[in-house]
Each structure stands twice: as structure tokens, then as C-alpha cells.
Amino acid sequence: MAKGPLPEAGHSRLDSLTGLRFWAALAVVFYHLSRQGGELPWISDITWYGRSGVTFFFILSGFVLAWTYDGKSVPVVVFLWRRFARIWPLLAVSTVASIAVWRALGTDVSLRGTAATLALVNAWVPERPYLVGGNPAAWSLSDEAWFYLLFPLLMALPLMRSSRGRVGIAVFVCVASVGVWLSSSLISDSLVRLWAMDYFPPTRTLQFVLGVAAGLAVKRGWRPPVGLRAAVVLVVAWHLVLIPWSDAVPDTLWYSPYTASQLLAAPFFALLVAAAAAADVERRRTGLSGPGMVRLGQWSFAWYLFHEIVLRALLGTFGKPVGLLDTATLWGATLVLSLALAAIAYHGVEHPLERLLRRRGPGGTTPGAPAEQAGAQEPAVPQPSMRSPYPSHRRTTQKKSVQ
Template identity: 25%
Template sequence: MTTSDTEAPSTSALSPTAPATSGSSSTVRPGGNLPGLTGARWWAAAAVFLLHALVFLPTYPFQKSELFRTIHQNFLPMQFGATAVTFFFVLSGFIIYWSFRPGTSTVAFLRRRILKLYPTHLVAAAMFIVVASVPLSRIVVWVPNVLLIHTWLPKWTTVGGLNVPSWSLATDLAFYMSFPLVLPLVRRIRVDRLMAWVIGLLAFIILMNVAYHFGLDGPTSTANPFVPRLVPGEVSPSTDLHASQAWFRQQDIPVVPSYWFSYNFPLSRLPEFFVGMIAARMVIEGRWRNTRLTLPLVALAVTYAATYVVPVSFKMSALVVGPMCALIATVAVRDLRGISGFTASRPIVWLGNVSYAFYLIQFPIMVLVSRLVIGGRQFGLLGWVGCTALCFALSLAAAAAIYQWVDLPIMRRFAHVRPRKPVQQAA
């Protein structure tokens, strides 16, 4: 997923950009709240949840039916959730640039990002360890995940060794580490060349995935290669394979190179973060003024439809980065102009605030429901819908509790650097 923070400081924050250069018609003072973007996070998190519920809830015989294959191949393929992750990655670059305060030290910046990223992740990881009975002796399974370094090695033993959705947090961490280095470069881009840089990064993303497709081993057909790992029988098992003891015991689980490089490898996703940063500067400098959602949404629909007819290296993110950038910039401009839509309503904004915890806790909840409710029973489509609804309710309740009792208190207590008291000189 994920960007882990769309909370911004008050509108009194100074602009993170250099003074506007020639070609800039009007600038915006950044740092204010963007409720439409906060609310949009919820829909992306909900899309990931729906896909995960389809593939990670072992509801037999539904998962072995032709109906399931039709739904998974035609309506909820893997790129349905992957597109939402692309949204989070581009949004992360946008929000980090938007909310950055001038003069903030690198240490203070990373301190805030780590405080936002790790506590909720550790709560979800601890819950998964308990409900999945993860053998702590298998250090390779859980330590890299806890540290968020697990996607740097092309082995499913580590990439998918613990709470599966947390793979994207390792990429988020790479984003945050790169930001202090990239920020001065983004500031130096001439205002009239910002769009050219976005187009250049989009072209680089496509060319990078072309290289992965032709230079690395992996599926070359356009069919959806992702299916649940099934076990024999028509009775539901007590857990998905990713949370089973058989999975944890395996010494080495290789990945498909072209898929891992194009989707999981953090460096491959950095350009999406940079696109988001430049998009934020375009909004700040008044270079993106569109407030109509129609064109970005149509472009996103067209590129998403194209993912059905391209190889796997292009299915997961490459085609939709551009439309996601346009959509995020447009929603931000709408927020700045006070155009409130459904995603900016108070209930949806609240859901957006808890979406990070919701994204992380969903898989542990699914493992728990699989053990207590699904295992040993049989389910058709309606049974899967009922189990999904139960997981949704429990995940949302747990996310709200984590946000209220973990995330908010930690950020309020530790995230802000307190100004030093002036030293009084003796009279």
C-alpha cells in the first residue's frame, strides 16, 4: 500500500519550493489539509481488501469453482489491488513534498516518517505472529519483515514470510530515505519543465518494465497468472497457505524475477514516488489547474482496461502511473478551491485516516476468521460474501482502535520537535 500519512501541518507552513521562476503564473501555499485526497485513500485500501478477501479467504468449494475463476480473471484480477498500491505510491510522493516544512532537518523528517510507519506495522505483525502461530525460531520469516527490509531479496521466504500486505511498507521506507536527497533536485527543476519531467519519468517506467519483460524470466502471456494456492478437498482449510505451518517451514521459495523486479523491488517503484513529488510542485506552482475529474478517471479506466491485454510486467503499475498522477493532482486542486465531493465528506475522511491501519490489519484478521469460522466448513458465493463482510467489520473496528490508541497518541507525543527554551543569561 502505501502512503502512511496524509496528515499535513496547518496552512501556516511555508512553501517547500524555491521562489517561482519564469513561467509560473500563480503559486499556492502548501501544507494545508487535503480532505479529498485523505478520503481517496479509503477507496484504494478498500480495493486491496476486496482482492485479498477473494484470494486469501480459503472458502471451499467456492475458490475451486468456475464462478470464482470468472470473478478473479475478469472482474477482480491481481492488478485491481495493484492499481490501488500504485495510487498509494504516487500519493506518498505528493503528500510528503506537500507537507514538508522548510528548515526541517533530515533527522526530524525521518523521525516523523518512522513514527508513522512502524508502530501500526508492529501491531499488525504481532497479531499475525499470534494468530498464524509463526515459529519464532524461523528468523528468516519474521525478522526481515519486522525491520521492513524484506522486499530487497528475491525470495518469497522473506517477501511473503509474515504479514503479506506489509511488503509495500519496505518500499515506503525506501521512499522516505530518498526524499532528502531528491528534494533539492526537484526544487531546481524549472517551472516550465515540470510536465516534461513527469512525462520523462513515465517513459522511464515503461522502458524499465520493457527491459524486465525481455531480459528476465517470467510469464510472457497476457493471461492473469495469479491464482490462490489450493489444497486438496472440498472442505475449507483453516488457513490460507501464506499463513500455514507448511509455508513457514519451507527453506527457500523463489520468486518470478520479472514480477519481483517490476512490482516488489523498492528501487523499481521509486520513479512513482518522484512523479508524485513533481505533481505536488506543479499544483503548488499553479501548473496544474484542472478541477474536472472526468478526464483523469477516463484515462485511468482506459489504462486499467489495457492491463488485461499486456504481460505481467506491465499489469501491475506501469500503465496506470500517469492517470494516477493526474487524478491526485486534480483532487488536490479541488480541495484547494473548496470543491467538496463525496471523498471529502467527513465520514470518508475518517475512513481515509484509518485506512493505513485497515490496510495492515486485514490479513491477520482474515487468518483469524479462517481459523475460527471458515476451517472445516463449506462455502459457496454467499458464504464467501458473509465471511468477507465479517472480516471487513472486524478489520475496520481494529483499524479504528489502532488509529485512536496507537497512531494518534504516538504522533502527538513524539512526532513534533519541541522548540528549545531560550537560555536566560545572568543579570
């Protein structure tokens, strides 16, 4: 494994990772548009399992936190408060917006699910009212809260402090991910299986741990065996492989690509994140670190939390589209309106409230505090269909149909 120069003290930003966040969020948005709003040729085929963006964001979260806090001495209470300030204000605002849309459409909302969402614990309960909560997309933040509690312990592990130990952790995570996926064949209840494989925080912890190991490795000089372009090709190739797999196996079966697309994609996404970070460290141009891409990446957390709300409102108002032109119009309206709303939410709520809470909370804001601008914010992850435990399997041996 190649090693490169250690990052300079003044070059700690990984802007390419911020740019990558936009593309991962876009895959999530396309996933929802395809599953709920209707399919578009080619785009829906490639992003039919765009929910794998969950895996990307969990790996990215571990990577960025490890990169930011390696070598820093920060009290646990200060670290946890910073993470709360980072994710909770926008979670609360988006949950209120989601409930308002549901009520306007005449849909009842679970109070216990909403309370669990706001308390960041809803992903621990295998019941639909909790998994959907006040904002269905917010379940991923429940997993993130769990990761934050584990992070100080992970950083203290002796295995994380040596290159050989990190390699061992990475190998273990990849093998364990396959084992977890295979073990899903033992769960007969489809809802419990979906929860255990896709929501349950300990299952998703494997991806976060891989991100932490990769972040420490790159920070300390390791370089991935493939470059950024090759890593992108591997990720795209993985999603192309899922197309014939999906044609052959319904999503409701344990060996379908639905869960596999998320659990087994971890090595590909880890290589992608590491390759992008290494390119930034070595000051190589990536096409992901320009001001426009960075700005879109900064909006991606809000985009994730609000895009499904906008889609739900449009579908509730105008109904399901009929025909390719109507479907394309729905897609375009959802993309434009949700991204504009995300920009407003970022500049008007997310960023200013995070700064305010960090300034007023434990530790305050000091000149030497980690800026946590290494290139990623918290993940925004899609949810399965709200009508059944698994999204409808739209492929048949004849012709694809929208369900």
C-alpha cells in the same frame, strides 16, 4: 497547461486525498478477497488487479510529502524521525498480530523475515521468507523507508525547482516505467521477475518521484488538464481494459496485466491525485472531503495492515467458502471485522503513538512544524499469493474458476 491560484497559507489541507485513500485501500481489500477468499460477480472482475493500489499510494506519498515540505526548512534527522513515528508503531503491532494468527493456525514464521520486516529492509531480498516477513502486507513500508531517504535529495534537485524540469521528470518516469516493464521479458526466473518488478524499491521509486513532481507542480500553481471526474473515469477505464487482457494472458507470463497494471498505471493515478488536490485548493466540492470519508481515509493505513490478517484467520477457522452465499458472507465478515479493527488500531495505537514519538524525538512538536495533514498517510499495499510467486490465473476461455 493551465495554472491556478496559489494555495492560501491557511488552506493547506487536502482532505479529498484522505478520502481517496479509503477507495484505494478498498480496491486492495477486494483484491485479496477475490484472490484468496473467492470471487463475487463484477466486483472481482474490476478489482482482480486491485493491487495497483500500491502504485496509487506510492504516488500519493510523494505528492503529500512534497506538498507538505515545499518551502520548509526541516533537518533531515527530524524529517526521518517523523516518518518513523508515522509508520513503525503500527507496523510492529500488526506484525505481532500477524505472527499470532499464523502460530494459532500452525504455520511456521521466518524469524529472519520478521526481523527484516521490522527493520524495514525486507523488500530488498528476492526470497519468499523476506517478502512475506512477519506481515506480508508490510513489504510496502520497506519501499517507503527507501523513499524517505531519497526525499531530501529529490527536493534539492534543480530539475524539481522549475516547471520545465518537472515536466521532463514526469515524461521520463512514464517512459521509464514502460521500459522497466518491457525489460522484465529478460528475466526468466518468475520469483526474481516478480520481485524486480513489484517489490524492488528502485523500481517503485519511479512512482514516488512522479508523485513528488506532481505535488510540487500543483503547490506552485499548475492544474491538471482533466478534472476529478475525468480522472476517475480514466482510472476505472484502465482497470476495465485489464479484464479482457487477463482473459487472454496468464499472470505468470511477463506480458500479463499483473505487473503492467501497477507499472503502467502511474500516469492515471498521478492525474487522479493532482485533480483531487486541485479541487481542494480551489474549494470545489468533491464528495471525498466530508468528515465520514476523511475518517475512513484515516483508518485506511491500519485497514491495509490488518485486513489480510483477519481474512487469513477466517479462512483458517472456517475454511474456503463454497458457493456464492458463503463467499459473500466471508467478504462481509472480513470487511466489517477488519475495518472495526482498523478503527481501534488507529485511535488506540497509530495516532497516539505517533504523537508521543514526535513529541519525544528530534525536533519535538513546535507550533511552526508541518502538521503533515495534507491528506495522505503511508501506503498499504497488497502482496501476491503466498502459495506461488504469482497469483493463480483464474480465467479460462470457458468459465472463470476460483483457485
